Amino acid sequence: MTHEFKEIIKAYTLARQQGIPAVMATVVDVEGSSYRRPGVGMLILENGITKGAVSGGCVEKEVFRQAQSVFQTGTPKVMTYDGKYRLGCEGVLYILIETFDINQKLINTILGKLKSRNVFKISSFYSKTENPNDNMGSVVQFEEGEKIVFSHRIDKTMLHEESTLACFQRDMQPCFRLVIIGAEHDAIELCKLASTTGWEIEIVNSPKSPKQLEDFPGASKVHNSSPDNLRIEHVDNQTAFVLMTHNFAKDSLYLQAIMCLKPIYIGLLGPARRREKLLSALIEYNPDITEEFMNAIHGPAGLNLGAETPQEIAISIIAEILSIIRNQKPIPLQEKKGAIHDDPKRKNINVLSNKT
Numbered sequence: 001m002t003h004e005f006k007e008i009i010k011a012y013t014l015a016r017q018q019g020i021p022a023v024m025a026t027v028v029d030v031e032g033s034s035y036r037r038p039g040v041g042m043l044i045l046e047n048g049i050t051k052g053a054v055s056g057g058c059v060e061k062e063v064f065r066q067a068q069s070v071f072q073t074g075t076p077k078v079m080t081y082d083g084k085y086r087l088g089c090e091g092v093l094y095i096l097i098e099t100f101d102i103n104q105k106l107i108n109t110i111l112g113k114l115k116s117r118n119v120f121k122i123s124s125f126y127s128k129t130e131n132p133n134d135n136m137g138s139v140v141q142f143e144e145g146e147k148i149v150f151s152h153r154i155d156k157t158m159l160h161e162e163s164t165l166a167c168f169q170r171d172m173q174p175c176f177r178l179v180i181i182g183a184e185h186d187a188i189e190l191c192k193l194a195s196t197t198g199w200e201i202e203i204v205n206s207p208k209s210p211k212q213l214e215d216f217p218g219a220s221k222v223h224n225s226s227p228d229n230l231r232i233e234h235v236d237n238q239t240a241f242v243l244m245t246h247n248f249a250k251d252s253l254y255l256q257a258i259m260c261l262k263p264i265y266i267g268l269l270g271p272a273r274r275r276e277k278l279l280s281a282l283i284e285y286n287p288d289i290t291e292e293f294m295n296a297i298h299g300p301a302g303l304n305l306g307a308e309t310p311q312e313i314a315i316s317i318i319a320e321i322l323s324i325i326r327n328q329k330p331i332p333l334q335e336k337k338g339a340i341h342d343d344p345k346r347k348n349i350n351v352l353s354n355k356t
Helices: 002-017 060-073 104-117 187-195 248-257 272-285 291-295 312-325
Strands: 022-031 040-046 050-052 077-082 092-099 118-126 137-141 148-151 166-172 177-181 200-205 217-226 239-243 265-268 349-350
Touching: 002 050, 002 104, 022 118, 022 166, 040 060, 060 077, 060 092, 060 217, 077 137, 092 118, 092 137, 104 148, 104 166, 137 217, 166 239, 177 187, 187 312, 239 248, 239 312, 248 272, 265 272, 265 312
Parallel strands: 177 200, 177 239, 200 217, 239 265
Antiparallel strands: 022 040, 022 092, 040 050, 077 092, 118 137, 118 166, 137 148, 166 349
16 A cells, blocks of 8 residues: 555645645554555545545545534544445445645655555554544654655644554555566567556666557566666565566576575576576576575466466566565455455554553
8 A cells, every 4th residue: 555655645645735734534443344454545635636545436525524523623533434335345444534744854754665665554542432532643664764654634643542542553564566578569569567556667678669658558667778777776575676677598597696695586587498497597507596486486477367368468467466465366256255355464553641
């Protein structure tokens, strides 16, 4: 959800420059099932424009209506939305609505941290009673950084784990990034489709290729780099690579160029026998290669969906990457037991001031 938060910050920056007040709505708890999990948010501007979503579209009008009192008073509130008779999910949503008012200096701090791929957390303090409460609110905190509250009206010294309010806390990873090594038409299709998920897309292109950033819709950066001078910064477990140059020698050299990095996924285009040849060459020239790197390699890239066209192949690759980063075994949802959204990393902390 980090990419959604990033888009909300960008949208708010433009609104702030135009002097348009904003309110933030965040799902802080759910009873039963819901279209999306707690932590999702929606920016609401006083002129009616919104960014983000808290559901599939059925709750947003009510959130906008409820937000009007927050625009008028500036006092945060929690709205309860029971979807039992109105939604297919049959869940009860608790949504914290608060003013969103961050100065430009802090906006620049947030954007800089996001660009540097820093891990951070957002804590939302709330009460399930629907009465407005000046002590409710959300705070962003980066590692070794100051707390940034959503609204300057909030006393951030009051927002801590000793509060009598409930606290929904989510750990935010860097935006997921896909590095595509290759610039043929199938790489362009993968770039376009992957960018619609909110991933940050970077292209590695041959230095002699005439293609530029505008030739790759959805990409944020193009590296015109040969294997010997390839430099991809901040590679982490939120970074994936797909090699699709359609040239065995180039793929082999690029694979060696990223050998010291630690991406969560490396996809190889082509049949299994091509993968074996690439891995044999890699091991022959690099006998000390780590098991971690080898385990990250997937080839042929993608899930077995019967994909044939470049667009379908792109979908199968994206689906496989999602299954890896979410640690899921791909199965039809109708065969899945239990809730659709199982999130063991979710932390919904209820802290009482008189705890023992």
